[in-house]
Amino acid sequence: MQQPDYSISTPENVDLHLEIAGIGNRLLAQLIDTLIQAAIFAFIAILAVAVGMAISVAPLDSKTKGIAYSILAMLAILCMFFMQNLYFIVWEGAWKGQTPGKKLAEIRVIERTGQPIGWGASIIRNLLRVADGVFLLGLVVMLVDKNERRLGDMCAGTIVIRERQAHITDSEIKVQEGLEADSTLDVGRISPADYDLLVDYLKRRGSLTEKARPKVARQIFLHLQEKLADKDSAPESENTEEKGPAAYSDFEKYLEKVYLSYQARAAQ
Numbered sequence: 001m002q003q004p005d006y007s008i009s010t011p012e013n014v015d016l017h018l019e020i021a022g023i024g025n026r027l028l029a030q031l032i033d034t035l036i037q038a039a040i041f042a043f044i045a046i047l048a049v050a051v052g053m054a055i056s057v058a059p060l061d062s063k064t065k066g067i068a069y070s071i072l073a074m075l076a077i078l079c080m081f082f083m084q085n086l087y088f089i090v091w092e093g094a095w096k097g098q099t100p101g102k103k104l105a106e107i108r109v110i111e112r113t114g115q116p117i118g119w120g121a122s123i124i125r126n127l128l129r130v131a132d133g134v135f136l137l138g139l140v141v142m143l144v145d146k147n148e149r150r151l152g153d154m155c156a157g158t159i160v161i162r163e164r165q166a167h168i169t170d171s172e173i174k175v176q177e178g179l180e181a182d183s184t185l186d187v188g189r190i191s192p193a194d195y196d197l198l199v200d201y202l203k204r205r206g207s208l209t210e211k212a213r214p215k216v217a218r219q220i221f222l223h224l225q226e227k228l229a230d231k232d233s234a235p236e237s238e239n240t241e242e243k244g245p246a247a248y249s250d251f252e253k254y255l256e257k258v259y260l261s262y263q264a265r266a267a268q
Helices: 023-057 062-094 100-105 119-127 129-144 151-156 166-172 192-207 212-228 245-266
Strands: 107-111 158-162
Touching (some): 023 062, 023 107, 062 119, 100 107, 107 119, 119 129, 119 151, 129 151, 151 158, 192 245, 212 245
Antiparallel strands (some): 107 158
16 A cells, blocks of 8 residues: 555544555456447447448449549548547547446546546657557566556656445434535545545544644635635635634535535546
């Protein structure tokens, strides 16, 4: 288990960790993605053959048919090229570090800071797949590196983690009655580490002292508020000692809303 990229020390001295995805999970994700690519390749090939047959029986002269065949072959090759080289880049960049295979294997690529992966990191780590495939170099490096990173991860500054499923904690967290998920919150900006931090607080808040609870609630609130760029959610007063229980009640309402929104996103 790696050391956490982001942590907070609560009055109970709780350390929160990101769980590194093992080689087995990553190979499973790779196998699923490879099968998906193979299926798409087969579809492109079948479609190209079907169009080619249609061209052969079309009432065209031989020169026109030759041009049509050339265009068809070029389009098929381009489609396969882009599928081979852009599949992982596009999925991971657009789907915040996941591909269909990673989604099924319940793993996700994130930056070492705990932030969601960006397009730049996605491009770098996936362009180096070729180097990782030479003599299984990527697999060897993963076995040696303590965080099980391949060369692409090292150059892009990324790690692959197991993704915590939101439904695991449903029965342990009670939220205010009538509170619902907020679709305007861009919870995709929250990293798995942030979510673990939020869940840990909501589960343990009842055991915190009356003095410590509002301070911890405010600290987590400010951290998530900055991640979500939500500047209109702050309670009227940020002096938690002055407001007492009402202060952490206001902060916790926001934290619970973020929690529900994250769950709603995970269920999609």
